[in-house]
Amino acid sequence: MSVAKVTRHVRPAHVVVSLEAESRDEVVKDLAGVLVTSGALTKAKGDALVAEVLGREGEGTTGIGGGVAVPHAKTALVKELVVAVGMSTRGIEWASVDGDRVHVVFLIASPPDANQEYLALMRWVVSLTRSKYWMKLLRGCATPAAVVEVLEESFDHPAGGR
Numbered sequence: 001m002s003v004a005k006v007t008r009h010v011r012p013a014h015v016v017v018s019l020e021a022e023s024r025d026e027v028v029k030d031l032a033g034v035l036v037t038s039g040a041l042t043k044a045k046g047d048a049l050v051a052e053v054l055g056r057e058g059e060g061t062t063g064i065g066g067g068v069a070v071p072h073a074k075t076a077l078v079k080e081l082v083v084a085v086g087m088s089t090r091g092i093e094w095a096s097v098d099g100d101r102v103h104v105v106f107l108i109a110s111p112p113d114a115n116q117e118y119l120a121l122m123r124w125v126v127s128l129t130r131s132k133y134w135m136k137l138l139r140g141c142a143t144p145a146a147v148v149e150v151l152e153e154s155f156d157h158p159a160g161g162r
Helices: 003-009 023-036 043-057 115-130 133-137 143-156
Strands: 063-065 072-074 083-091 103-108
Touching: 023 043, 023 083, 023 103, 043 072, 043 103, 043 133, 063 115, 083 143, 103 133, 115 133, 115 143, 133 143
Parallel strands: 072 103
Antiparallel strands: 083 103
16 A cells, blocks of 8 residues: 555544543544544444444454554445544543553544455554554644654654664
8 A cells, every 4th residue: 555545544634633532432423523524424424434333343342552443344334445543642441452541543444345455554553553653753743734744654664763
């Protein structure tokens, strides 16, 4: 996957740098709301995405550790991958695999037939979250544009500054 494809999926309009939500369900609703506000989804599709993602959460946590959660759904609601990113300084209880609170959330909706692109995006997100360097930079971002810039850089230089 090229950086152009990453930035097509992660746009400043889809980033919330200071989530107010205090629960997993509220975060999913808020991030889906960002996709609706930006025009990426209709209100009805946003509501349906929330239901699908929370249904998926019922099968097992998407809190992958390191302060990151990746709630996601493969769904006919979207024609291309759609990503929203939310950040919380307080952290959100997510029943993460490591027991830690979540500070960065990647909400991903993928069409059912976009397997390669979806898997590439998921691999990139997981590798990003395993880097203390990139996570420190990401959590220090004050604007949606800065988040997108850090994500673009992390794709070009996955090892970071180490």
